[in-house]
Amino acid sequence: MTPTRQQAAQDSLAEAISDAHILVTTGAGGVGKTTTAAALGLAAAQQGRRALVLTIDPARRLAQAMGLDGLDDAPTQVALPPEQLASGGELWAMMLDMQTTFDRLIERHATSPEEAAAITSNRIYRQLSSTLSGTQEYMAMERLHELHEEGAFDLLVIDTPPTRSALDFLDAPKRMTSFLEGRLLKLLLKPGVAAGRGIGKVVGAGATAFMRVAGRVTGMELLQDLADFFRDFEGMYDGFKQRAEEVLALLRDPRSRFVVVTSAEPPPLREARFFLERLEQEGLHAAGVVVNRIRPEVPRDPSDAGLTRAVRSLQEAGGVDPDAPEHLEPGSSDELALAGALQLLGDVRNLAARQRRDVAAGLFGVEVPALVEVPLLGGDVHDLDGLERIAGTLLTGRTR
Numbered sequence: 558m559t560p561t562r563q564q565a566a567q568d569s570l571a572e573a574i575s576d577a578h579i580l581v582t583t584g585a586g587g588v589g590k591t592t593t594a595a596a597l598g599l600a601a602a603q604q605g606r607r608a609l610v611l612t613i614d615p616a617r618r619l620a621q622a623m624g625l626d627g628l629d630d631a632p633t634q635v636a637l638p639p640e641q642l643a644s645g646g647e648l649w650a651m652m653l654d655m656q657t658t659f660d661r662l663i664e665r666h667a668t669s670p671e672e673a674a675a676i677t678s679n680r681i682y683r684q685l686s687s688t689l690s691g692t693q694e695y696m697a698m699e700r701l702h703e704l705h706e707e708g709a710f711d712l713l714v715i716d717t718p719p720t721r722s723a724l725d726f727l728d729a730p731k732r733m734t735s736f737l738e739g740r741l742l743k744l745l746l747k748p749g750v751a752a753g754r755g756i757g758k759v760v761g762a763g764a765t766a767f768m769r770v771a772g773r774v775t776g777m778e779l780l781q782d783l784a785d786f787f788r789d790f791e792g793m794y795d796g797f798k799q800r801a802e803e804v805l806a807l808l809r810d811p812r813s814r815f816v817v818v819t820s821a822e823p824p825p826l827r828e829a830r831f832f833l834e835r836l837e838q839e840g841l842h843a844a845g846v847v848v849n850r851i852r853p854e855v856p857r858d859p860s861d862a863g864l865t866r867a868v869r870s871l872q873e874a875g876g877v878d879p880d881a882p883e884h885l886e887p888g889s890s891d892e893l894a895l896a897g898a899l900q901l902l903g904d905v906r907n908l909a910a911r912q913r914r915d916v917a918a919g920l921f922g923v924e925v926p927a928l929v930e931v932p933l934l935g936g937d938v939h940d941l942d943g944l945e946r947i948a949g950t951l952l953t954g955r956t957r
């Protein structure tokens with residue numbers, strides 16, 4: 558990308574960092590979603606905003622660097638040197654506690670505290686709430702909605718879980734409501750089934766056999782839990798559905814933007830592409846694409862052409878001119894080291910060029926509002942210093 562295009566693209570991500578109310582980082586597994594979310598929060602705080610980063614399973618050292626020692630459902634302020642922040646800037650962070658969020662959701666929709674307690678202590682609920690596919694994604698959105706309603710932050714940056722596919726995130730509310738809308742559930746919710754006795758009658762002979770076997774294996778108590786669970790959920794079904802719709806409406810707001818993170822490899826790029834297309838179809842807004850851990854381009858400058866010529870002339874001549882200082886003795890360790898270094902330089906240059914070709918090909922034809930390259934840093938990003946370097950790149954395109 559030419560410097561001016563890169564600059565224009567970055568301006569638009571910088572704009573999102575200073576304007577958006579919600580930023581969602583998404584992308585394939587392991588591409589740097591959590592790191593980018595933290596860096597976006599830091600960049601916003603540097604711009605004078607009160608930013609909260611809601612992380613999901615951050616690496617332990619990154620969590621520690623942000624002052625998150627354990628699973629805490631409440632925002633914690635990240636200690637940053639004041640000179641790093643514009644006036645009013647604050648960075649807060651928290652980890653998603655899925656179970657607590659789900660329990661609160663139940664409490665909100667239950668008709669009484671007793672009903673809520675009955676559900677949250679139910680074994681079927683405890684099992685389902687942690688294993689149902691999409692629950693983590695849905696709870697992340699639910700927590701986002703709560704934080705939005707509390708209104709304490711200018712910007713909420715939300716990380717997404719390492720799903721098989723980034724698209725799972727967008728499908729989570731639908732899956733959640735369709736689970737609740739499910740046929741079996743509806744049948745079980747029919748009046749009279751609640752006591753557990755009627756289950757067999759309603760769901761048919763096959764299921765009766767299943768229940769008999771299940772009953773024998775797991776005990777009637779578990780069946781009773783199942784029946785209670787479905788009965789208690791009955792009253793909450795509409796509330797849940799409405800909440801899922803509210804969450805989607807919040808994500809559709811023009812001040813909610815998605816930052817699609819990818820590496821420069823074709824499979825994550827394909828996923829980024831699908832995600833961008835899907836955002837457009839769903840009327841959601843992309844803030845841009847972050848191509849993370851990309852190799853910086855190595856410029857070709859005259860001195861390295863000179864070095865190449867020097868080595869080549871040595872090899873061709875097979876001799877040394879002791880008066881020419883740039884000539885190295887053929888086969889000497891210095892000459893081998895120089896030839897090796899040039900070879901490596903060529904490889905890195907080729908890799909950097911290939912990565913850019915892959916990015917261009919992978920995103921060809923899709924509307925990308927901003928494309929920012931974040932270079933591969935030496936070592937993992939597990940401290941505020943690393944985050945600061947990435948935040949700087951997200952804002953200006955330069956690394957320190």
Ligand SMILES: Nc1ncnc2c1ncn2[C@@H]1O[C@H](COP(=O)(O)OP(=O)(O)OP(=O)(O)O)[C@@H](O)[C@H]1O
Pocket residue numbers: 585586587588589590591592593616717718719720849850931932933934935936937938939947
């Ligand atoms: N620009 C970078 N340079 C060097 N290392 C990086 C960079 N970005 C991320 N990393 C490292 O890559 C690893 C994966 O990053 P991260 O945890 O942010 O990915 P993720 O997309 O959130 O993963 P998951 O899908 O598992 O949640 C981490 O060890 C992180 O420190």
Ligand SMILES: [Mg+2]
Pocket residue numbers: 590591592613614615716717718719
């Ligand atoms: Mg992550």
